[in-house]
Every structure is written in C-alpha cells, then in structure tokens.
Amino acid sequence: MQPKNLQRLLRALARQGLDVTYSNCTYSVRLVNSVDAPIAEVLLPEGFPVEAKALKQLANLANVRHPVGGCVCRACATPDFHPGDAGIAIGSVVETEGQVIPAAVGSDINCGMRLHVADLTIDEFLEKRDSFVERMKGDYFFGTRDVTMTARTMRALFQYGVPDWIDAMLDKPTGSVVKSDLEQLAQESERIFLGGSMDGDWKLAPAELIPDDGLVRDGGLGTIGSGNHFVEVQRVDKVENRALAYAWGVREGQLAFMIHSGSRNVGKYIGGMWRDKAKVTWPKNLKYPESQIFPLSVHSHPELVASYLQAEATAANYGFVNRLLLAELLRLRLREVYGDIEAPLVYDLPHNITLPEGQGWVTRKGACPAHIDQPVIIPGSMGANSYLMVGKGNPEFCNSASHGAGRVRSRFDLSRRGASQSEAELGLTGVDCITLREERRIEEAPAAYKPIQSVIDVQVEAQMVDVVARLSPILTFKA
DNA sequence: ATGTGC
Numbered sequence: 001m002q003p004k005n006l007q008r009l010l011r012a013l014a015r016q017g018l019d020v021t022y023s024n025c026t027y028s029v030r031l032v033n034s035v036d037a038p039i040a041e042v043l044l045p046e047g048f049p050v051e052a053k054a055l056k057q058l059a060n061l062a063n064v065r066h067p068v069g070g071c072v073c074r075a076c077a078t079p080d081f082h083p084g085d086a087g088i089a090i091g092s093v094v095e096t097e098g099q100v101i102p103a104a105v106g107s108d109i110n111c112g113m114r115l116h117v118a119d120l121t122i123d124e125f126l127e128k129r130d131s132f133v134e135r136m137k138g139d140y141f142f143g144t145r146d147v148t149m150t151a152r153t154m155r156a157l158f159q160y161g162v163p164d165w166i167d168a169m170l171d172k173p174t175g176s177v178v179k180s181d182l183e184q185l186a187q188e189s190e191r192i193f194l195g196g197s198m199d200g201d202w203k204l205a206p207a208e209l210i211p212d213d214g215l216v217r218d219g220g221l222g223t224i225g226s227g228n229h230f231v232e233v234q235r236v237d238k239v240e241n242r243a244l245a246y247a248w249g250v251r252e253g254q255l256a257f258m259i260h261s262g263s264r265n266v267g268k269y270i271g272g273m274w275r276d277k278a279k280v281t282w283p284k285n286l287k288y289p290e291s292q293i294f295p296l297s298v299h300s301h302p303e304l305v306a307s308y309l310q311a312e313a314t315a316a317n318y319g320f321v322n323r324l325l326l327a328e329l330l331r332l333r334l335r336e337v338y339g340d341i342e343a344p345l346v347y348d349l350p351h352n353i354t355l356p357e358g359q360g361w362v363t364r365k366g367a368c369p370a371h372i373d374q375p376v377i378i379p380g381s382m383g384a385n386s387y388l389m390v391g392k393g394n395p396e397f398c399n400s401a402s403h404g405a406g407r408v409r410s411r412f413d414l415s416r417r418g419a420s421q422s423e424a425e426l427g428l429t430g431v432d433c434i435t436l437r438e439e440r441r442i443e444e445a446p447a448a449y450k451p452i453q454s455v456i457d458v459q460v461e462a463q464m465v466d467v468v469a470r471l472s473p474i475l476t477f478k479a
Numbered sequence: 480a481t482g483t484g485c
Binding site for chain 2: 084085086090106107108109111219225226227228229262264265267268271272352411412415416
C-alpha cells in the first residue's frame, strides 16, 4: 500500500477510536482510550483492505478484563481475519490468564479440518465418479446414513471423545459404522489433535441427546453443516517437504479427501448457553462493557470456569466424532465403489477451541494451532487449492495460523448481488460442487474469498508455518 | 456458525 494512502487509513481508523500502526504486513491495534490493554497484532497480505469493524472487534477482545480478576496477555489475528457477527472477529486468537471468554470461541465449537489420502489415481476415481457421488449424496444430503448408538455410547462420546466412543462401540455395536474397522479407528486416533479426546462432563451436554436408556436419536452426527463447511475430494498436487510428507504418508498424485465441519447443534447450544452464563457473572453494581464480551473469572467463579471448559469439551468431543463419521461414511463408499483400498487419516485438528497453554488458556476462533512441527491444515475456498502445512511455533502470533483464505464479501452481499453475476465473475467456472442448494454455491463462491496463495505466502514469510503439500480440488460436497 | 436471514 502507498504510504500516503496508509497514513490516511490510519487517521481514519483513529477517528473510529482505534490506535493502529503498520509495519511489515502487520497492523498493531488497540482502542485509543485503553492504553493498559495489550496491543493486538494482525498479519494481512499486502494490498488487502483492512476492515475497521474487524480491527475494532479484535481490540475489544484484547480489552476484555473481568473486574474481579483475570486478564488478556496477548491477542492477535491471522491473515484470513474478517468481522464476525457475534462481536468476535473470525481469525482471532486470545491468550488469557485468570479468565476464560466463552464468546471468544462462540457457537461453532471444534470446527476443524480432517485430511485423508488414498492410493487411487484421479483417472480411476473419475471413471466411477457418478456412482460414488450418488452414494455420498444419500449419506450427506438425504439422511440414509445410519450412525445410531446407545445412550451409554453417547455419554462416553461426550465425556472423553473418540477413544471412549470407540470402546463403547466395541462393547455394544450399533449402526452401519460397525462395518468399519473400529480397531483401526482406535489406532488412528493418535493422528487426531489431543487424541480426539478432551476432558468433558456428559451431564453438561444437551440433555435431549442423552436418553436414560435405549438408542440415541441424533440428527447431527455424520452431517456436514452449512456455511463454509464442506467435504472435498482432492489430488495431492505438489509435495514441497518430502521428508514430512513421507512421514505423514502423503505422496504426489494420490487422491485425498478433506473435511471441514464441527460440532453442529451441540456447539451452538453450549456456546450460546455459556455466553449468557458469563454475562450473569458480571458484578451487579458495574455497568456492562461496551463490547458486550463477558469473561468468566477464576477469581470469582472458579467452579463455572471448570464447568464451562468441561461443557466446551463435550461439544469438542462431538465435533471430533462428527468429522470421524463423515470420513468413515466416505471411506465405506470408497470401498464399495473402488474396491478394498486404504484411505488412512493424515491428521484432524480444530480451529475453534479453548486450550490450556502456558500459564492460562489460548482461545482460537477461526485460527489453527500451529505449534512447532505439528500438522496444520488450511483449506482454500471452493475451487481453490488447499494446503497441508507444518507449524513453526511463532509466539508473536500465539502459535497459530489461518483457518482458510478469509471472506472479503459477506454472505448477505453474495446472496443479494451474487445471483446476478456470471459463473466467471463468481469464479465458479470449472468448479464441481455437489449440492442441493444453488444459493450455497453463490454464497461460498471463490469471489467471496481472498486468494489463498497470498494468505499462505504471508504466513510462510512471517515464519508461522511451512508448506508440506499443496492439494487441488476435484469435487466438493456442500450441504 | 445455525434446518438462518436481509
């Protein structure tokens, strides 16, 4: 950006109550009237406009402090940063001590990414594409999937996630998923972030999903969800780090599939409930903070902090199992159509979660953990490349990376004006999107997002991550 | 993000 324009922009931001400086693709921001709050940093690819609303939301987040005790030690945002409609920007990371901020995770708890590879060439895949797609449409769109389980299995899922869910399934097998190899699933759980297991309390999960006995009727598990969620078949296009790709079982030319989904209605329920519970802990004699972001303080409500973390964990566990089941359905159909091929898990990790890190907690909303030597999965928008990366553990950006390319046009804007734009203008030419809803293709069209390459490049330059492999899209399921 | 809203 031209220095003259930049100066004008920074002055305009100052008039909106934001103290912003710029250096080396990084905006440093805080509220003008809050010099004691930590300065939050935002890395953005050069040439992209910075959104005042998102900067204001980030500065608000950095400013959250429970009057009884607790603080934000650090806040930052990743280059896919954009405003969120619940007062927290997507792409925000916040480190706290003595307090947790339920709203900073929001309702999409344990939204995350899962990647598998398969030894099948693209030509072999495309030969029977239509038959494969029809089966997947049945599973993902028409509810022909069958992932029933006993009430006891559901309690195990909420309490400790993937490993205990597998144990309970082995004990009392139910539903079509028993056709898959549960022992293999148990071995694979070491390739899931935290083993796919967080310390939950099933009593804090939505009660209607846990009957006293009998089978659970749950419409959420094994469903993609809407918005930017997807299941995509891809090709391993280019390996950039041969040693790591080999260690992770990834080779050029392989078929891959990538899953972007979360905890569905469970996270929505838990997130909404605890955002409200946090508000109630604000001291009665003090006026609410202007940001309307409420923390839970360890100093005043230690039992609520512990319960919130356990409640969040039930939703996180549900999210891990949901992605596992989405992958398992795909793997079952892959075997039906293409024969008995392996499709091993590469990695599964969340980008919407609170984790104990350092002296307190790190809460990421639309930001991927990128600790040193750990796998990172960054999806591009529909029709664009996705990336398997490795974390570099950069403390300046809270050991984090982006969770995608980042919106530049709102869903509303696309649904209102997108319909009148051509396929080419929306960047949809050549995109194979399987969906029952035409508006989904438009709302999530490539034109709604930044180009992924510049978002990847700026993070590599900032030493947050390195590229391991580039993946190109073959076809995308969007519900 | 959400069997949604503008």
